[in-house]
Amino acid sequence: MKIVDQKCNYQFNPIGISLEDIVFTWKCVETLGTKSVKTRFIIAEDDKIEKVIHQEESSEIASPYHPEFICDAGKTYYWKVCVTDDAGDYCESGVSSFEGGHPDGQFSGMWITPKFSHELHPVMRKVFSLTKDELEKIKKTRLYICGLGLYEAYINGQKVGNDYLTPYFTDYRYWIQYQTYDIGKLLKEGENTVTVYLANGWYKGKFGYMAYGQMCEYYGDKFLLIADMILSGDGFEKRICTDESWDCLKSPVASSGIYDGEVWDFRKQKNILGAQGREVSKAVAAKEPVGKLTPMIGTPLRAHERIKPSEILLTPAGEYVIDFGQEISGWVEFTNETEKDNRVVLEYGEVLQKGNFYRDNLRTAEAKYTYISSGDKDRARAHFTFFGFRYVKVSGMTLEEIKRADFEAVALYSDIAETGFIETSNEKINRLISNTKWSQKDNFVDIPTDCPQRDERCGWTGDAQIFSGSASYHMETPSFFRKYLKDMLFEQGEKNGAVPYVVPDVLTIGREKMAEPEHDLTEDKWGEAGSSVWGDAAVIIPWNMYLHYGNKVWLSEQYANMKAWCDFMIHMEEEHCQGKRLWDCGFHFGDWLSLDVEGDAAGMDNLEGGTDKYFVSSVYYMTSLEITSKAAAILGKKEDAEKYHVRSLEVRKAIRDKYRTGNGTISINTQTAYAIAIWFDVFDEDETEVAGNNLIEILKKWKYHLATGFVGTTFLCSALTKTGHAKEAFTLLLNEDYPSWLYEVNLGATTIWERWNSLLPDGSISGTEMNSLNHYAYGAIVEWIYTMVCGISVDEDHVAGKKVCITPHVDERLSFARASVDMPVGKYESGWEINNDTVTYSFTVPFDGEAVFVPDKEITDITLNGDSISFDELVKRTFSKGNYEIKASYRQ
Structure with a gap:
């Protein structure tokens, strides 16, 4: 073992x-x-x-x-x-x-800031000495540090740690993470110098789409630094802490921003360690920020894949553009050998248009890195921003200089392990699966963003909720989402339990900065909080984390989010919706970007889709109540469990009374309405077959193509499979014309698009107002591939891989499909392969795991690891650790 x-x-x-x-x-x-x-x-x-x-x-x-x-x-x-x-x-x-974090629970150092203008980026510097005797006494070295907006720390010219964009993005009004580093290998005998570069980031810089993307200083207007360096040994301790003895210098960073990029003047970089005299001023004490300094709860941001250029293009416009072949979040590194004062400018974009560099869909985001050469050979990169890109336009270098510069794209995302992998016989499906994972990586940059490239990059709750299940098959997500839910709970506290559209909630701060009145949650107008599906992130994300990881301790911690959201919904229904157990008031996103009201063709109109949004909100009201009831029961909260369960049943009855028009039939004739009604059990069990047939009739009207938005797409294939229509679900997956997942694959997508027609068939972009080529929401289809195609799933009866119900679904249009998921107990594998009239199922159960096997239909002529077995014996058997192969006759 x-x-x-x-x-x-x-x-x-x-x-x-x-x-x-x-x-x-x-x-x-x-x-x-x-x-x-x-x-x-x-x-x-x-x-x-x-x-x-x-x-x-x-x-x-x-x-x-x-x-x-x-x-x-x-x-x-x-x-x-x-x-x-x-x-x-x-x-x-x-x-x-x-x-853990700081040994004293609080810092000895003070918050400091530079004397000069808050618009100028500073470098904070401290010189200290260590004798040989002191070095020999030191057994433990720690740097506890936080800089706002963003910081990078160096000791003797070497970067401290391998984290980026520290201290990360939280609602700084409530809490601010500080970082802890072991710095022993960076210290030396004699004079040592610690330098800390500060930049704008989310705290201080331009952020959010309000005011045409021009609003800044959401959380503060000053650069701030606090640090304690503690060097200790047996009976020895030395502390170097931030105070007014620290030096301040003007930074080589001339400007920085999450959206616009960075200007780095390497001519000024060379003198940072040795600058003296008029170039240096002293720091001054600063008022501490409002948020509480807190040890790390989230996961660090790290550099991961490094990608070489796939091609250097000379476009019809005469531009040099590097194609990296894959859209990522991060930056580009290169080695500069150009002459002094030369400016190398890198502009980042997602797509080419007519063969030329293009970035109009980034809206106001400049997405540019400018490097001013010192004349020396330097390795350059952005330090205080990130870009969403596949293509980089290079100015200020000749073609030969570009070739010598060793350009490399660096993927930046939260440091969480990949756990799930899928492979099929269809390379286009494999590309789609890869696209879903890349969109997850690219949008898991400390918070779950909607997109990584334009002037937005906010933590949209609806997108995160929709994809949280898929995300947790692909990667190990509990620590990542724990931090996000902590911010969410702070903001629910100020909104009577309502969940903001984005977390951290820059929309509320932006409204307040523009002196606009508080949004009325009872009005059907765009606001900042309180929409169904988006708000249900407070319930569904914690529940998905429990299903995937079995972490009852963190479920208990996040139950506060769940309860607050449910109580908010109850309040809205009772006080503003006439207490009829339907949530039919206020603004809701509905089936966002659905096609059943010509959503793509209609531009920014009709974005809520063709499904009654109050049907959607009421179904989610019911669902979140029932999930929270289950969580309460697991945690021993009997009164809450009963309260929310009873309310959920009442809401279900009200939905059926209003919308049900017959056996398995509802009054809303859309794919989304039937998909969520089937999946969330609005129909009784004996109505499911008719409901599934009704869904098929709607699908026929759309020529077996989807017409769903963010909500319906998540559940359409699963609802079809649940009602015995897996074949039609496979058809949706395998469609290659618009609208479909493979439509974008055929147009060269390497990530998931925000809209079904983000690009038109000729490759031209369909619009610029709200059009991202890197949005993961529609990538939720991958959860269906893991769970129903390959058959590895978690649910409330099979939590965290302790026992798994393996339920693969076979379709002859694929010759094989297989997946593996590294669950808390170990790795499960499941797949199938068709060869003539025989299907071979194979699966692996890890140590401490169990599985039952239920194929999609009653198979015949069965052997299990070479021995004959009846169908009834097969489905009743519980499998423990081992590798299993089942062969059977196959007829479509």
């Missing part, structure tokens, strides 16, 4: 994390047995596990595990697990570590 993937809060050996509700996870592989029978969990003060301070041994201990013991901040703890399985196999894991 081996124990692998030992993580604390889903991170390897984290330091500087919040110690509240920490959880530990691990996996067992190469075991002799099938499941664990005894686990010992140990925490110690030393890496040899001799000074044990906490241990437990039980058959009940399993990953994720939350030990009840008190940790001290700033202290490094070491932990291991010992597992015995049912075959007597025993293993002790390696030793992992974790560490």
Whole structure:
């Protein structure tokens, strides 16, 4: 046996994390047995596990595990697990570590700011000395630091840590994350210099689409820095903290912004360490920001894939444009060897038009990086922004200089592991699946954004909710969403439980800055909070996290989000919707960007789609109440469980009374209405067949093409499959003409589009007002491929992979499909292959997991690992750890 993937809060050996509700996870592989029978969990003060301070041994201990013991901040703890399985196999894991934030719980240093204008970017500098004797005494080195808006810290010219865009994006009115770094390898005997570059970022810079994207200083108007460097050993401690002795210099960063990019003057860079005299002023004490300094709760932002150019183009307009072949979020690095004072300008875009560079769909975002050469050889990159791009136009370099510059695109996204993979016999479907994952990576830049390129990049709650299930098959998401939900709860607190459209909520701050009146939630007008589907992120994201990861501790933490949203909906229904158990007042996005009212063709009109938006809001009202009831029951909150369950049943009855017109029939004749009614059980079980047939009749009117928006697309294929129409669901997946997923693949998409016709058949862009080529919402189809095509799924009866119901669906238009998902207990694999009249199903169950196998129809002539077995025996069997192959006769 081996124990692998030992993580604390889903991170390897984290330091500087919040110690509240920490959880530990691990996996067992190469075991002799099938499941664990005894686990010992140990925490110690030393890496040899001799000074044990906490241990437990039980058959009940399993990953994720939350030990009840008190940790001290700033202290490094070491932990291991010992597992015995049912075959007597025993293993002790390696030793992992974790560490909380600042040992004092607060900083010794003060917040400082430069004397000069708040428009000029500063570098804050401190010189300190270490003797040989001091260096020998030092056993532990930590830098606790936070800079606003964004910061990068260097010691002796070397970057501290491998994180970017710190301290990340939170609602700075409530809380601000600080980071903790081990800096021991950067220190030297004699004079040391710490320099911290500050830039605008989300805190101070231009952000949000309000006021035509020109609004800035949402959270503050000054550059700020606080830091404590603590160097300690046996009986020794030295602290270097921010105070008014720190130097301030004008930065080589002439300007920076999330949308517009960055200007970096390398002529000024060379003198940062040694600048003296008039170039230097002293820092001054600053008023501390409103938000509370908090250790890390989210995941760090890291550089991941590095992509070389696929082609250097000379466009018809005479421009040099680099095509990287894949749309990503991040930046481009290059080596400059041009002469002094030369300006190299990189402009970022998603698509070419008529062979030329294009970025009009980015609206007001300039998306530009300007490098001013020092005349020396330098490696250049953006430091305080990111771009969404595939193409980069290069100015200020000849073709030969471009070729020598070793251009490289760097993908930037939150540091979460990939867990899910799918492969089919159809390369276009494989490209689609890849596109969904790339759109997730590109939009998981600290918060779940809608798009990474234009003047928006906000944490839209509806998009995040819609994709959260797919996201959690693709990647390990609980820590990422935990931070997002923490911000959401703060903002629900100021809105009577209503969830903002975007989190962090820059829309409310923007409205207040423009002195506009507070939005009336009872009016059917665009506002800033309180819409169904978008607001249901407060319930559905925590629930999906529980289903995928079984983390009851964090479900308990996030139950506050769920309860606040449900109580808000109840208040709206009772106080403003006549108490008739329907949510039929106020603004709702409906089936956003649906095609059933010519949504794409109508430009910005009719964006809410052809489905009665109050039907959508009422169905989600019912669904969130029932989910919250289930969560309450799991957490032992019996009164809440009963309250929300009863209300959910009342809402369901009201929906049926108003919209049901017969057996399996409702009054709204749209794909979306039937899809969500089927999926969320508005119909009784004995009505499902008729409801499915009605959905098929609607599909026929659309010539077996989808006509859905953000809501309906999420559930259309699943609803069809649920009602026995998997063949039609496969048809939707395999369609290649407009509107379809493969339509965009055929037009060269490497990510998921915001609109079904973001590009027209000739490759021209359909519009610029709201048109992103990197939006993940429609990528939710991948959840159906994982769960119903390949058959690996989680649900309330099969949480976190402890037991999985493998339910693959076969279609002869694919010769094979297979998937793997690394769940909390280990990796499940499932797939099928058709060969003439035989279908071969194969699946793998990991250690500590179980599975039942239910094919999409009753198969005959069955063998299991070569032995004959009846259909009834097959579907009743529970499979434990192992590899299984089922062969059967196949008839479509």
